[in-house]
Amino acid sequence: MNHVDVIVTGGGSVGLTTACALGMQGITVAVVEPRPLPDTPATAGHNPRVFAITRASQQIFTALGAWDGMLAGDAYPFRDMRVWDAGGDGEIHFDCAGLGEPYLGHMIEPQVIHSALQQRAQSLESVSLYCPALVTEIDVTREPVTVTLDDGNALSADLVVGADGVHSALRKRLQIGTRTHDYRQCGLVARVLPERDHQATAWQRFLPGGPLAFLPTTGGWCSIVWTLPVETAQQQLQADRQDFHTALGEALEFRLGRITDSGPRDIFPLQRLHAERYVRERVALVGDAAHVIHPLAGQGINLGLLDAAALAEVVLAARQRQQRIGSLPVLRRYERWRRGENQLMMAVMDGFNRLFSNTQPALGRLRNLGLVLAERVTPAKTLLARHAMGLAGDLPALARISPYSD
Numbered sequence: 001m002n003h004v005d006v007i008v009t010g011g012g013s014v015g016l017t018t019a020c021a022l023g024m025q026g027i028t029v030a031v032v033e034p035r036p037l038p039d040t041p042a043t044a045g046h047n048p049r050v051f052a053i054t055r056a057s058q059q060i061f062t063a064l065g066a067w068d069g070m071l072a073g074d075a076y077p078f079r080d081m082r083v084w085d086a087g088g089d090g091e092i093h094f095d096c097a098g099l100g101e102p103y104l105g106h107m108i109e110p111q112v113i114h115s116a117l118q119q120r121a122q123s124l125e126s127v128s129l130y131c132p133a134l135v136t137e138i139d140v141t142r143e144p145v146t147v148t149l150d151d152g153n154a155l156s157a158d159l160v161v162g163a164d165g166v167h168s169a170l171r172k173r174l175q176i177g178t179r180t181h182d183y184r185q186c187g188l189v190a191r192v193l194p195e196r197d198h199q200a201t202a203w204q205r206f207l208p209g210g211p212l213a214f215l216p217t218t219g220g221w222c223s224i225v226w227t228l229p230v231e232t233a234q235q236q237l238q239a240d241r242q243d244f245h246t247a248l249g250e251a252l253e254f255r256l257g258r259i260t261d262s263g264p265r266d267i268f269p270l271q272r273l274h275a276e277r278y279v280r281e282r283v284a285l286v287g288d289a290a291h292v293i294h295p296l297a298g299q300g301i302n303l304g305l306l307d308a309a310a311l312a313e314v315v316l317a318a319r320q321r322q323q324r325i326g327s328l329p330v331l332r333r334y335e336r337w338r339r340g341e342n343q344l345m346m347a348v349m350d351g352f353n354r355l356f357s358n359t360q361p362a363l364g365r366l367r368n369l370g371l372v373l374a375e376r377v378t379p380a381k382t383l384l385a386r387h388a389m390g391l392a393g394d395l396p397a398l399a400r401i402s403p404y405s406d
């Protein structure tokens, strides 16, 4: 049996970030991932989905030595954000210059993020990837935790981290309950080419069925996330290209002109999920395994990356103090730190979704007033922008931006 300090189940972006953050400090990590990893670095330009990566997440990737790989893979900086409501003329405009920042964040395709992290993890001696492999048996009742894989390998560790996504097998196996809510909405994603320049700006219009976001990427293309009631999303998924272009152009009030081209479309059912606990003795959950949030502010993966950085910080501090890294008091520090922050973000996203999806005229007027006030009251606007950039809240050291970075 091969012994490591930490086993991470799930080699997605959050799992690999956890592994790199620990592995770079000499903690030995085994990552178990069922999907085969690609041999060559991923190329950009074909995924209908991009992630808006905050400044805090960029800082984590930089500290881990994975950021250059993402820049080489077409990470696209965006400088402005415009948010407005279909029911009025109130609008908030964030621009990076006004906030004293070089940009608000970057748009990056998920496979580019993953590929850069995979290369970094593979370059670390203390990280081993078991891939493709699945956990068939796990015993967390004793120290060390023991794990059997379907490829015949057996591992033991002081701590197991579940980074295996929304349907987390580890969370289910350990019967950690969840609170869930079905939004009865889908996110329709696609790459589209508008007639006018997107001006490196993220455009978001709140419509009664849900928000529509146009996220700027290279070559004048945008990646859209269009939140729609389930049936409407199905209709738009199957709609003839021309009809889809017309509906989409109208939904954005033709702010970027007509839609002249588009790539394949996909839809994702939207739900909120929060694990009742993030930790138990010798176990911690991170990323979507612990929480799934409405994508309207593009915060999902960013929250998961902060979990990874916070958990690594707690584990490293415990190791320095010669405490057991899988002990509940140690892991509770991580849970106390991240659960409240994630809960707050989930509640805010829920509130926005409910407030903006409501067609009552009185609420419409209130919304409009809210947008007008948020635009005019500088401290409120700055606070909102700092949250959107991931720079607010109790950040782990890996995510803190040095005043000397660009």
Ligand SMILES: Cc1cc2nc3c(=O)[nH]c(=O)nc-3n(C[C@H](O)[C@H](O)[C@H](O)COP(=O)(O)OP(=O)(O)OC[C@H]3O[C@@H](n4cnc5c(N)ncnc54)[C@H](O)[C@@H]3O)c2cc1C
Pocket: 009, 010, 011, 012, 013, 014, 015, 032, 033, 034, 035, 049, 050, 051, 052, 053, 134, 135, 163, 164, 165, 166, 168, 169, 170, 187, 188, 189, 225, 268, 269, 286, 287, 288, 289, 295, 297, 298, 299, 300, 301, 302, 303, 304
């Ligand atoms: C429409 C839409 C748009 C979004 N846009 C954004 C955005 O702009 N910005 C943003 O921050 N977030 C966004 N998100 C959220 C983002 O997709 C997720 O939060 C993020 O991918 C979660 O990463 P993860 O590593 O926790 O999970 P995943 O990416 O799901 O990775 C889980 C990994 O675990 C593996 N796995 C599965 N089963 C097992 C098993 N039994 N054992 C071991 N491993 C297993 C999987 O193969 C996978 O590699 C969006 C989500 C949606 C639906």
